[in-house]
Amino acid sequence: MTNLNETCRxxxxxxxxxxxxxxxxxxGLMRCFKNRGYPVKPFKVGPDYIDPGHHTxxxxxxxxxxxxxxxxxASMQTLFNATIQPGDRFVIEGVMGMFDGAYATKETGSTAExxxxxxxxxVLVIDGSMLARSAAAIVKGFVEFDDRVNVxxxxxxxxxxxxxxxxxxxxxxxxxxxxxxxxxxxxxxxKMPSRHLGLHLAQEQGADIYDQWAAHLETHLDIPSxxxxxxxxxxxTTPPPPRWPQPESxxxxxxxxxxxxxxxxxxxxxxxxIQHYGxxxxxxxxxxxxxxxxxxxxxxxxxxxxxxxxxxxxxxxRLLQAIRKFANAGGTVVGECxxxxxxxxxxxxxxxxxxxxAGVFNFSTTLxxxxxxxxxxxxxxxxxxxxxxxxTLRGHEFHCSSFEENGETPLMSHHNPETDQTHHDGxxxxxxxxxxxxxxxxxxxxxxxxxxxxxxxxxxxxxxxP
Numbered sequence: 001m002t003n004l005n006e007t008c009r010x011x012x013x014x015x016x017x018x019x020x021x022x023x024x025x026x027x028g029l030m031r032c033f034k035n036r037g038y039p040v041k042p043f044k045v046g047p048d049y050i051d052p053g054h055h056t057x058x059x060x061x062x063x064x065x066x067x068x069x070x071x072x073x074a075s076m077q078t079l080f081n082a083t084i085q086p087g088d089r090f091v092i093e094g095v096m097g098m099f100d101g102a103y104a105t106k107e108t109g110s111t112a113e114x115x116x117x118x119x120x121x122x123v124l125v126i127d128g129s130m131l132a133r134s135a136a137a138i139v140k141g142f143v144e145f146d147d148r149v150n151v152x153x154x155x156x157x158x159x160x161x162x163x164x165x166x167x168x169x170x171x172x173x174x175x176x177x178x179x180x181x182x183x184x185x186x187x188x189x190x191k192m193p194s195r196h197l198g199l200h201l202a203q204e205q206g207a208d209i210y211d212q213w214a215a216h217l218e219t220h221l222d223i224p225s226x227x228x229x230x231x232x233x234x235x236x237t238t239p240p241p242p243r244w245p246q247p248e249s250x251x252x253x254x255x256x257x258x259x260x261x262x263x264x265x266x267x268x269x270x271x272x273x274i275q276h277y278g279x280x281x282x283x284x285x286x287x288x289x290x291x292x293x294x295x296x297x298x299x300x301x302x303x304x305x306x307x308x309x310x311x312x313x314x315x316x317x318r319l320l321q322a323i324r325k326f327a328n329a330g331g332t333v334v335g336e337c338x339x340x341x342x343x344x345x346x347x348x349x350x351x352x353x354x355x356x357x358a359g360v361f362n363f364s365t366t367l368x369x370x371x372x373x374x375x376x377x378x379x380x381x382x383x384x385x386x387x388x389x390x391x392t393l394r395g396h397e398f399h400c401s402s403f404e405e406n407g408e409t410p411l412m413s414h415h416n417p418e419t420d421q422t423h424h425d426g427x428x429x430x431x432x433x434x435x436x437x438x439x440x441x442x443x444x445x446x447x448x449x450x451x452x453x454x455x456x457x458x459x460x461x462x463x464x465x466p
Contacts (some may be wrong), residue, residue, distance in 0.1 A: 009230035010041075011152065012122045014098040014111045016138060020127050021114070021157040023051050024190065026079060026093035030059040030225050035214060038089040042400035045111045046095030047438065049265035049303070054095070057208040060266045066092065068122065069102045069109040069376055070394045071269075073117055079242040079269065082119055086299070086425075089227075092120060098142060098149070101215030102376050106355040109376070121152040121231060128156030128168050128183060135168045136175035143176055153179035153231055156223070160185045171271070172381055176446030179229075182221040190216060244445060247277045251457050256296040258304075260285040261289050263338050265303035271441045277452060286342065290318035297322065298332035298456045301339025303438055307367045312348045314355035327360045332455040333432035337399050338426075340434040341365045348404055363409035370400045376439040379412035379426055381452060391446045395439040431455045 013026040026042075033040045042055035042063040047070060055063035066076050084090050086214060094111030095101075101109030107116075115122050126196055128135060133157065135303055143151050152174055159165045207349040218363055228352035256273060257266065263286055274281060287309055292299060293388050301323075308315055313320075323343070327333045335343040342362075346354045347364035378392040393412065412426030414437075427434045433451075441448050 007234060008084050008086060008088040008090065008230040009227065009232055010084070010088070010092065010120060011127060011230055012045075012092040012094055012115055012120050014122045015096070015125045016127070016142065016418065020125050021184070021346075022093055022125055023054065024213055025125055025155065025157070025184070025217070026091050027054050027210055028217040029223075030091050031053060031210040032217055033089040033091070033227075034059055035211075038225075039085065039087060041084050041088050041090040041250035043083075043090065043092040044095070045092060045114050046109065047440070047442055048095065049397070049438075051265070052201075052268065053264075054132075054210075055091075057207070058213075059091070064116050064268050065183045067109060067440070069115050070119065070396065071324065071443040073113075075243070075443065076114070081242060087130050089230075092118075094122075098122070098124065099145060100113075101348075101351075110189055115149050121150045121229075124151050124154050124178075124224075126154060126156055127158055128164070129158040129186075131156075132164075132167050133171040136171040139178055140171050140176045143178055151178055153181035153226075155181050156183040157255050157321055158186050159183040162218075172210055175258055181226060184216065184220050187216060191414060220248055221263055227377040244273060244276055244442065248453070250278060252278045253297040253452075253456055254278060254280045254282060254293075256282050256284050257299050257300045258286050258302060258342075259283040260287050262286050262306050262309040263304035264343065264391040265336075265438060267440065267442070269440075273442050273448065276360075277448075286319060287312050287316065290316060292319070292326060293320050298302065298334070299326060300397075301333070301335040301342055303337035303339060303399075305404070306338045306341050306347060307349050310349045310353075310355040313342065313347075314357065320356075320358045323358045324360055327358075327430060328433050329431040332451070333348075333360065334451070335432075335434045337436055337440050339399075339434055341401060343432065343434050346404075347401075361427055361429055363435055364404040365401045365429070366404040369402060369417075371402050372400050373402070373436070374398045375416070375423075376425065377414045377425065379414050379435075379437060381412045381426060381447065382432045383454070385413075391444070391450055393426075393435075393437070393439050393444045393447045395435075395437040395444070397425075397437045401434065436458075 015023050029039050040059040042059040043066050045066050053064035062222045063130050068076050098111045107113040169180035194280045331389040341347050342357050343360040344357050344363045344365055345359050346364040347352045347357050348368050352368045377395050377397050381391040408427045410424035414423045425435055425437050
């Protein structure tokens with residue numbers, strides 16, 4: 001038997017389309033492996049915050065996003081190699097359908113791209129509820145669409161009858177070279193509720209949901225055999241290259257990061273980046289704390305669901321005043337999506353009720369129209385006074401809110417050559433920045449180092465920078 005201390009094994013859970021059950025199966029497998037005593041390292045393909053939160057609870061380790069459009073192939077390979085260790089079991093949850101990504105004609109941003117990059121086997125999940133022999137045609141199409149993807153086997157989800165499952169198994173294994181790994185019947189009590197941006201958050205779920213899903217998989221799939229099918233990867237003997245440049249400055253700094261039900265969308269990669277550059281992280285709750293943490297050098301307001309808690313946020317007047325005072329004094333503030341909404345004048349909820357926010361920026365946002373905006377963003381920024389400097393910020397926009405009114409001028413733009421559309425984003429007041437885009441900081445090192453050197457570290461002694 002292979003020495004588990006010298007190898008690691010893992011797989012990618014991919015789907016034929018969104019909402020086929022990838023998340024639940026991935027979380028269940030993470031907990032299955034964890035219950036067997038393995039260190040489990042979770043990953044999520046694409047720009048997602050909700051699924052990684054569930055992964056972290058299911059696996060007991062932080063989940064990292066793998067997105068080659070935002071981070072680049074070399075960076076994603078380095079991140080993966082730096083995260084997995086000998087003896088680990090890794091589970092990578094895919095995004096949308098296996099071949100869906102940033103473009104219609106290229107694999108960039110897709111689950112298939114990550115499968116190629118990491119040479120990781122794929123378990124394909126299909127919705128078998130309305131299929132019989134046609135399931136073989138679907139699987140055959142996915143297997144032959146790109147033969148570089150190693151499809152290890154198929155799981156048929158939402159199949160309640162063993163007889164129905166036998167038909168699917170016979171069809172798939174007769175017409176394709178792919179194993180039928182088993183079927184999962186529907187269980188209403190295991191369904192995770194969703195809202196407009198995805199599943200409910202990990203902290204909104206009972207702690208036992210992951211063990212329930214693990215038990216469901218153990219009952220209907222042969223987990224020991226699945227583990228044996230996973231190819232062994234040699235354990236790392238050479239340290240991977242550094243994920244980011246060596247910091248130019250060793251000056252320590254402190255960041256206050258909003259984290260509660262209202263604001264919490266932040267990549268683990270970003271937290272690692274901040275600490276790599278000497279940052280000390282202090283979390284605070286926009287709902288419960290009435291002041292910012294003491295001695296912070298900047299404030300980071302990530303995305304989230306401020307619209308669900310608009311009344312409580314608006315009622316926390318002392319904290320809103322503290323944020324406005326910090327920004328007015330030249331303190332560095334960064335708000336993304338939900339953070340942008342908090343930094344505006346008002347937030348109008350889905351019922352049309354306006355709620356007063358921090359008022360740092362001269363704009364207001366609304367959920368009353370609920371217009372979905374989604375897509376990758378590459379924002380170009382020319383810092384004032386640095387005519388020869390052009391910074392690129394890569395990230396992703398995903399929200400149902402919009403500006404109700406906007407008296408601010410955007411500083412950045414993203415042009416999509418495929419659609420010939422231009423999106424404007426990026427607002428500045430003194431040393432406060434607001435984006436509707438969620439910035440992938442690890443791939444925007446120029447932006448991060450400019451923010452750190454020209455704003456955060458200088459503002460430790462000098463609040464307002466012209």
